[in-house]
Amino acid sequence: ALAQTMAPIMLLLVLGALLAARSADGLKVVVGPGQTECVSETVTDEHFLVHGGPRIDGRVLVSGYSQYYVPFIGIKIMDPHGEQIWTQQHVYSEAHFNVGARGPGVYKACFHNPWESRTDAVVDLVYFTLAHLRSGSAGIRIPKGTEDNRGKEVAHQDHIEEVRRTILGMSEFMQVIAGSQRYLQRKLERHQTTMLSSKSRTMWYTLLEAAGVIAVAGAQIYTITRFFKPGRIRLAV
Numbered sequence: 001a002l003a004q005t006m007a008p009i010m011l012l013l014v015l016g017a018l019l020a021a022r023s024a025d026g027l028k029v030v031v032g033p034g035q036t037e038c039v040s041e042t043v044t045d046e047h048f049l050v051h052g053g054p055r056i057d058g059r060v061l062v063s064g065y066s067q068y069y070v071p072f073i074g075i076k077i078m079d080p081h082g083e084q085i086w087t088q089q090h091v092y093s094e095a096h097f098n099v100g101a102r103g104p105g106v107y108k109a110c111f112h113n114p115w116e117s118r119t120d121a122v123v124d125l126v127y128f129t130l131a132h133l134r135s136g137s138a139g140i141r142i143p144k145g146t147e148d149n150r151g152k153e154v155a156h157q158d159h160i161e162e163v164r165r166t167i168l169g170m171s172e173f174m175q176v177i178a179g180s181q182r183y184l185q186r187k188l189e190r191h192q193t194t195m196l197s198s199k200s201r202t203m204w205y206t207l208l209e210a211a212g213v214i215a216v217a218g219a220q221i222y223t224i225t226r227f228f229k230p231g232r233i234r235l236a237v
Contacts, residue, residue, distance in 0.1 A: 027125045031073060031113040037123070038078075038110040043130045045104045050172070054101040056085075057176060058109060058128040059183045061094045063190070064119050071121035074112040080105025101130060126186060127179025131172045 029037045041056075048054055056077060064071040075095055077086040079102045086099040101107070109128055113121045 027128075029111070029123050029125070031111050031121045031123055033113055033117050033119065034115045036110055036112040038108045039125055039128060040106050040108045041128050041130075042106050043101060043104050047130050047172070048101075048104060055098050055131050056101050056107055056128075057098045057131045057179075059094065059096050059126040059179065060091065060109075060111075061124040061126060061183075061186055061190070062091055063122045063124070065122070066119040069117065069119040071113060071117045071119050073117070073121050073123060074114070076110045076112070078108040078110065079103075080107065098131075124186060126183045127175065129172065129175045129179065131176050 027039060029039070031037045043054075043056075058077075060075060062071060062073055070092060072090050072092045074089045075087065075091055075097070076084055077097055077099060079085050081102070083102075085102065086097050088095050088097070097109075109125065111121070111123045
């Protein structure tokens with residue numbers, strides 16, 4: 001039957017989608033002052049067979065190592081023909097891009113750290129993938145056949161292609177979901193790091209303040225006790 005024939009095919013496609021989503025991990029690069037680093041993502045022809053408008057989607061987090069300077073970068077997204085399709089300057093913390101794709105090929109995300117930044121910029125590309133605009137959920141049509149051949153129908157190539165396109169769409173959607181989860185996790189880690197750093201600084205400032213108060217109190221006690229300290233009185237005749 002058709003359902004029995006397509007079941008293992010759908011299972012393999014779903015496993016492939018899961019592996020693709022799992023392998024779409026984030027990437028961190030360190031960009032020095034005056035330098036530019038680019039990351040590429042290849043989009044194949046089959047992704048443009050999925051229903052909906054294809055979009056290049058991604059999120060970027062920016063941080064640094066310096067305690068005195070705050071790094072900032074400029075971001076450019078280039079299409080397979082080398083044309084700029086999206087840009088944003090002076091990104092200090094984070095950025096999100098979602099721009100229409102222009103056919104299959106290699107897309108690049110380039111990060112430029114200007115000299116004015118004066119320090120290394122840690123660029124965390126949380127995810128960089130192709131997604132599609134969703135316009136409702138269209139189910140997969142599986143023909144039932146007629147009463148004569150209903151039990152003899154086998155899976156045709158067009159049926160498998162439709163299932164394959166649906167699985168590709170699921171794979172893209174899972175990559176975006178996984179990327180969004182990584183983005184929230186990275187944000188949580190940054191907040192935790194900031195909280196621990198603030199806690200550490202507050203503790204040291206409190207200890208220094210307490211030491212200063214104790215030192216001032218000790219100096220005052222020493223000065224006051226000197227006024228009442230008994231001493232020898234010399235009488236001149």
